[in-house]
Amino acid sequence: MKYTIRHETRCHFDSPASFSIRNLRITPREEAGLRIENWRVSTPGRSSCSLDTWGNTTHLLTLTEPHENVRILVTGVVDVPDEAVSHFGQGDSPLAPQIYLASTQLTSVDAALAKFSHQHLKQPPQSIDMVLAMLEVLREELLPMPSGGEALRGAAASFGRGRATLPDQVHVLIAACRAAGLPARFVSGYQLGDASHKRASEYAWADVWLEAEGGWVSVDARRAQLASGRQVRLAVGRDYLDACPMRSIHQGGGHEEVRVSVQAA
Structure with a gap:
């Protein structure tokens, strides 16, 4: 199914900023069956386009004149x-999946989260059913909160609270998988409405590497299910x-106040 997407970002400063740099990852990845017919990123001034370490298309926007507003x-x-x-197996990434076993500040585990991971994921053979069963337990233990204005706390702090x-x-989800020896990566993108609703929203989910499943499997952490067919992958x-x-x-x-609007038809 074809979707026409319009994604607008408006940034406003209280007073003129003398300089700003923005790294944009707002071009879809052509994987998991998705194909781009056309795509245009419009920025104030020129932006340079390149591929980052993870295979994402990025636009680097640098503004050196005083400015209060930025529209992308x-x-x-x-x-x-x-x-x-x-x-979708290996996908298009040239990186070995084991690179996604490395912990970061946001995906480090404490004793409580490590224990939870070992209880639900350590027993071989590790399968997608095992990951989904763990997510069902997390739905009972981890209350969802709105993302707007809330600072990132990371895996261990969020699990603890x-x-x-x-x-x-x-x-x-990523931290629990890595603690059990499963490579996992963060995915950002759009969640599309159904054919009768012209709407979309920014969304996030995860890819988990499962040898028994033949490679990467996309998992929706919030819904405790496989990723749906109405998601557009932007970056990993x-x-x-x-x-x-x-x-x-x-x-x-x-x-800086940032407002984002995403529409899809």
Whole structure:
């Protein structure tokens, strides 16, 4: 099914910023059956395009003149498989899956999370059914929280407090998998509405490497199920910071307010 996507990001500073840099990961990855028909990233001033370490298309936007507002507009058409493609082997990544066993600050485990992981994932053979069963338990123990304005806490802190934003729910899943010896990576993208609803939203889920399943399997941590067929993959990485749609730094400007709108038809 084809979707026309419009993704607008508006950034506003309290006072003029003298300088800002933005790393944008807002171009879909052509994997899991998804294909791009056309895609355009419009930024104020010129941005340079490249591939990062994880195989994501990135745009680097540098603004050196004083500015209070930044508007980034993405428009394009993608062809998403009618049937969900949650299993897709090695994919297009040149990296060995074992690179995603390395812990980061956001995916480190403490004693409690390590114990939980070993209880639910350590027994071989590790399968997707085992991962999904663990997520069902997490749904009872980890209260979902809205992501807007909430700081990232990471896997161990979120598990310990019993509630988490969507990115941190994914971090808990990734950390538990890595603690059990399963490579896992963060995925950012869009969650699309059904054919009768012209809407979309930024979303996040995980890929887990399972030898018994033939490679990468996409898992929706919030819904405790395989990733659906109405998701568009933008970027992957070790955690949210590697894969989020935008990271920025700036000089001056005071507080920065970011508003995001995503539409799909």
